[in-house]
Amino acid sequence: MWFVEEYLDDNDHLAAVGLPLEEPGVLTAPEAEFVGELRRLAASWTVPVTGSFVTRHDDENDIADALAVVVQIEGCAWGASLVDGTTLTCGELHNQLYYPLPGDSAAFTVAGQPADLARDAAQWLEALLRRPVVRLQWLHRGQVYRERCMFADTGRLQWTMYNNTLAPMRSLLRRFRDPDKPDRVVPVRN
Numbered sequence: 001m002w003f004v005e006e007y008l009d010d011n012d013h014l015a016a017v018g019l020p021l022e023e024p025g026v027l028t029a030p031e032a033e034f035v036g037e038l039r040r041l042a043a044s045w046t047v048p049v050t051g052s053f054v055t056r057h058d059d060e061n062d063i064a065d066a067l068a069v070v071v072q073i074e075g076c077a078w079g080a081s082l083v084d085g086t087t088l089t090c091g092e093l094h095n096q097l098y099y100p101l102p103g104d105s106a107a108f109t110v111a112g113q114p115a116d117l118a119r120d121a122a123q124w125l126e127a128l129l130r131r132p133v134v135r136l137q138w139l140h141r142g143q144v145y146r147e148r149c150m151f152a153d154t155g156r157l158q159w160t161m162y163n164n165t166l167a168p169m170r171s172l173l174r175r176f177r178d179p180d181k182p183d184r185v186v187p188v189r190n
Helices: 013-016 028-040 114-132
Strands: 051-056 069-072 074-081 087-093 106-110 133-140 144-153 157-162 182-188
Touching: 028 069, 028 074, 028 114, 069 114, 074 114, 087 114, 106 114
Parallel strands: none
Antiparallel strands: 051 069, 069 074, 074 087, 087 106, 133 144, 133 182, 144 157
16 A cells, blocks of 8 residues: 555654644544545556655654655655645655655646645655666675665666775776776666
8 A cells, every 4th residue: 555654653853842733643634635636546556655644744844743644765764745635745855754846947846726736745755766877886896885776767867876895896996987888787677
């Protein structure tokens, strides 16, 4: 099932800023409508299943009672943030606190009714989940020492890894740089 409710009972931060919920872990009526419609729409998706869940933002500088629906793609959090049941922001999310990252060029914000916002979120998330993801890998002595994970259609970087203990000695010297072309490209999604 898409968008399992997790961490909704961890609302200590809400009480700390004076925003009580009726009961910990309970969605408000607009949130429940939004999540229910999103799940209904997601049930018909024909994309590879990935981790997904519903949680609350954990950011004291943001509106503390915002709801986040999160999908994880290769270790990165993407999703939708619902504020007061009327404002939706879709984009890349902080990978631990789940608030929208500022300056995300893929993000958009829209206002409306919960069911309409769920349709907007579902359309955006399904399109995101259809995008191909690849890992570019550089090898030395049969082991990956450098890796980049990205959307294959746009080249947008998801994450990068460099292990200098596995890297060839020549790449550790500043006058030489890693080859631009990876040794292999591994399709991850689609």
